[in-house]
Amino acid sequence: MSALLTTLLIAMFLPYLAKLPLMKAMHERGGYDNRHPRQQQAALEGFGARANAAHYNSFEALMVYASAVFITVSLGAVDAVAIALGWTFVVARIGYMVCYWLDKATIRSLIWLVSMIASFGMAIRAILIS
Known part of the structure; x- marks a missing residue:
């Protein structure tokens, strides 16, 4: 376990x-605005915008994955x-x-799919085998 x-x-x-590359991109755009970081992040373009999206998507994916792990552990699977x-x-x-970060959209989407299949597959399998 x-x-x-x-x-x-x-x-x-x-x-x-x-968040690290995002902070770098923000720093390059006049320094990190700690008073209004989300406004500053929303104004980023190119690499900075992609770094921001990767940061937020990491939180979104974490919720799905954490749920899968909790289901798996709680069912003893x-x-x-x-x-x-x-x-x-x-x-x-x-x-x-x-x-x-490297602006590889198609492969990024395929990799996203792999991560979601792993998460949902874990949860569904735990439910089916318990």
Whole structure:
């Protein structure tokens, strides 16, 4: 079970990892506006806008993945397959962020699909086998 929970812990850090390039983009646009960061982020273009989207999407994906992990743990369905799906999610989400930053839209969307299949697959499988 600790291996699956480790993937969740890593997934919890990913939105903050995604924030680093966003902060860099904000800094390049006159410094980080700590009074109105969301307004500043909304005004970003190009790389900055993509970094912002990757940051917010990381939080969105975390909710789906955390729910899948909670379902799996609560039903006692943690096994090698669940752990493999967890690592698939983590690797896919890292790839997703990189593709967003590099403006690789098609592969990014495919990687997003992999991460969602891993999450929903984990939850559905846990329900079916319990």
